[in-house]
Amino acid sequence: MEKxxxxxMVVDLRRCVGCHxxxxxxxxxxxxxxxxxxxxxxxxQKGYYPEMAAVSLPWDCPYCERxxxxxxPRMQTLFxxxxxxxxxxxxxxxVCPVGAAYKRKDGIVLIxxxxxxGCNYCRAAxxxxxxxxxxxxxxxxxxxxxxxxxxxxLPPACVEACPTxxxxxxxLRDPSSKVSQLISKEKVQVLKQIMATFPQVYYxxxxxxxxxxxxxxxxxxxxxxxxxx
Amino acid sequence: MEVQVLYxxxxxxxxxxxxxxxxxxxxxxxxxxxVSITATLLGKTEYKPVAKIGAIFVIILFSISPIFLxxxxxxxxxxxxLFLHFNPTSPLSWGTFFLCAYPTFTGIYIxxxxxxxxxxxxxxxxxxxxxAISVHGYTGFVLGFAKARVLWNTAVMPSxxxxxxxxxxxxxxxxxxxxxxxxxxxxxxxxxxxxxxxxIDLLAxxxxxxxxxxxxxVFSDITVMYYHTEDAFExxxxxxxxxxxxxxxxxxxVLGNIIPSxxxxxxxxxxxxLLLLIAAILASIGVFVMRYVMVFGGQYVPLx
Numbered sequence: 001m002e003k004x005x006x007x008x009m010v011v012d013l014r015r016c017v018g019c020h021x022x023x024x025x026x027x028x029x030x031x032x033x034x035x036x037x038x039x040x041x042x043x044x045q046k047g048y049y050p051e052m053a054a055v056s057l058p059w060d061c062p063y064c065e066r067x068x069x070x071x072x073p074r075m076q077t078l079f080x081x082x083x084x085x086x087x088x089x090x091x092x093x094x095v096c097p098v099g100a101a102y103k104r105k106d107g108i109v110l111i112x113x114x115x116x117x118g119c120n121y122c123r124a125a126x127x128x129x130x131x132x133x134x135x136x137x138x139x140x141x142x143x144x145x146x147x148x149x150x151x152x153x154l155p156p157a158c159v160e161a162c163p164t165x166x167x168x169x170x171x172l173r174d175p176s177s178k179v180s181q182l183i184s185k186e187k188v189q190v191l192k193q194i195m196a197t198f199p200q201v202y203y204x205x206x207x208x209x210x211x212x213x214x215x216x217x218x219x220x221x222x223x224x225x226x227x228x229x
Numbered sequence: 230m231e232v233q234v235l236y237x238x239x240x241x242x243x244x245x246x247x248x249x250x251x252x253x254x255x256x257x258x259x260x261x262x263x264v265s266i267t268a269t270l271l272g273k274t275e276y277k278p279v280a281k282i283g284a285i286f287v288i289i290l291f292s293i294s295p296i297f298l299x300x301x302x303x304x305x306x307x308x309x310x311l312f313l314h315f316n317p318t319s320p321l322s323w324g325t326f327f328l329c330a331y332p333t334f335t336g337i338y339i340x341x342x343x344x345x346x347x348x349x350x351x352x353x354x355x356x357x358x359x360x361a362i363s364v365h366g367y368t369g370f371v372l373g374f375a376k377a378r379v380l381w382n383t384a385v386m387p388s389x390x391x392x393x394x395x396x397x398x399x400x401x402x403x404x405x406x407x408x409x410x411x412x413x414x415x416x417x418x419x420x421x422x423x424x425x426x427x428x429i430d431l432l433a434x435x436x437x438x439x440x441x442x443x444x445x446x447v448f449s450d451i452t453v454m455y456y457h458t459e460d461a462f463e464x465x466x467x468x469x470x471x472x473x474x475x476x477x478x479x480x481x482x483v484l485g486n487i488i489p490s491x492x493x494x495x496x497x498x499x500x501x502x503l504l505l506l507i508a509a510i511l512a513s514i515g516v517f518v519m520r521y522v523m524v525f526g527g528q529y530v531p532l533x
Contacts, residue, residue: 036238036240037238040236040237040238041236042234042236042237042238042533043234043235043236043237044232044233044234044235045232045233045235046230046231046232046233047230047231077235082238082533091376091377094318094319094374095318095319095320095321095374095375096316096319097311097314097316097319097321097322097325098310098311098313098314098316098322099314099316100314115310115314116304116307117302117303117304117307117308117310117311118302118303118304118307119301119302119303119321120243120244120245120301120303121243121319121321121371121375123240123243124243124244124375124377124378124528125374125375125376125377126377126532127376127377127532128377128532128533129239129240129377129531129532129533130533131240132240132241133240133241133303138303138304139303139304140303194458195376195377209232212459213530213531213532213533214459214460214463214530214531215232215234216232216233216234217234217531
């Protein structure tokens with residue numbers, strides 16, 4: 001009897017250097033149009049901005065409000081590759097009115113391009129904001145774990161492009177696979193556990209600030225309180 | 230400690246303005262037909278004009294509402310897939326069948342209503358009433374089942390949407406009844422005028438009742454969200470103090486619910502038809518703003 005397969009991924013954030021190679025590899029593999037991404041590396045900086053620090057940033061950060069005050073060493077930059085979590089209980093499949101979104105037996109969540117009517121309801125319901133409408137074809141798309149490569153026995157494009165082996169792909173049900181060993185040995189976390197979707201993409205060394213979508217956006221919500229801080 | 234987001238990706242809004250307009254129009258005609266059917270079922274002859282006004286607007290509004298749904302699809306020519314593939318866990322799938330069953334039964338009801346066939350109009354009124362409720366009720370579930378957005382994912386959402394649908398439908402019918410009275414009262418006898426005034430009074434009172442219920446829903450929604458998760462807290466701050474506070478608190482709730490209900494509650498102001506007209510227009514604007522804020526405020530909070 002064939003062994004049961006359940007594909008999953010572990011992202012070791014201690015190894016991630018934020019090179020965006022996964023992002024570029026995915027873009028090339030799937031011909032993703034401009035403006036939308038199947039995987040992206042979220043980058044945040046956090047820390048204190050002391051006036052007396054000696055070393056300045058090596059580049060002029062155009063996004064920082066006060067780049068001259070952003071100083072090493074009392075701050076850090078954090079990276080988080082953000083992709084479809086291929087949930088155990090995907091809400092996108094539950095709400096799709098035509099059943100175009102489906103989950104394969106090996107756990108990969110896919111969209112049937114011949115059935116999708118482009119109603120955008122899955123995009124509204126997905127807690128991870130990974131779905132997008134392809135601006136050229138008008139289809140709803142997302143990361144599919146490079147299902148064509150996986151079926152051919154190859155790892156996904158992002159995993160193969162990762163220079164530091166921070167992304168590990170494999171069979172979660174196989175105790176000898178590297179993903180199962182990492183999950184059993186290391187302290188892993190998933191994104192937005194509260195949503196009860198049971199994601200199958202695990203992160204090692206996940207920081208709460210980079211995982212929180214609302215961090216860094218406070219000023220967009222309540223101006224008056226932000227001014228006082 | 231400061232946190233700066235250096236790089237992140239936000240995909241564009243999932244639910245567009247077309248859907249907000251659709252929610253408003255479907256609420257309008259569902260409200261109209263619920264009022265019309267209720268007036269028929271009560272069976273008093275003086276309510277008959279109300280039933281007929283409502284029925285006419287159901288036909289007009291229903292015929293334009295699916296345009297917004299279809300043009301919002303990215304693959305509009307595939308809309309018929311909705312009939313082939315039924316997914317019981319998706320409220321959009323339910324909605325497809327409600328949107329088909331509702332005009333069928335309501336059409337038969339309207340036919341018998343205009344034929345003055347009391348018995349059959351009542352029978353088909355009873356049949357189409359649940360469909361009229363569900364054709365708007367499902368939109369509340371559409372938003373309620375999107376678990377990513379805390380502003381939508383509340384148990385109060387379907388009944389809140391139904392309540393505001395009743396307000397918009399009644400406000401619309403009140404405007405039409407006031408205009409009708411203004412242009413026809415010279416040809417009528419005193420008794421007929423009394424009947425018309427009674428209907429206007431009744432519609433206004435019911436509208437005020439639903440407005441008070443609506444304010445209660447908003448109050449319970451906002452206060453419960455303060456005791457919820459971080460996302461909910463940020464969202465409720467957004468609609469209470471942030472970008473949407475002017476539209477939601479002031480335009481929707483104060484101008485759209487509280488002031489019109491006060492105009493109707495006091496007998497002196499209720500007798501003035503100009504003030505009633507202003508109240509009805511304010512209520513209509515308020516309900517549309519509520520749909521807008523629900524759709525866009527819910528999607529304003531970043532998810533990644």
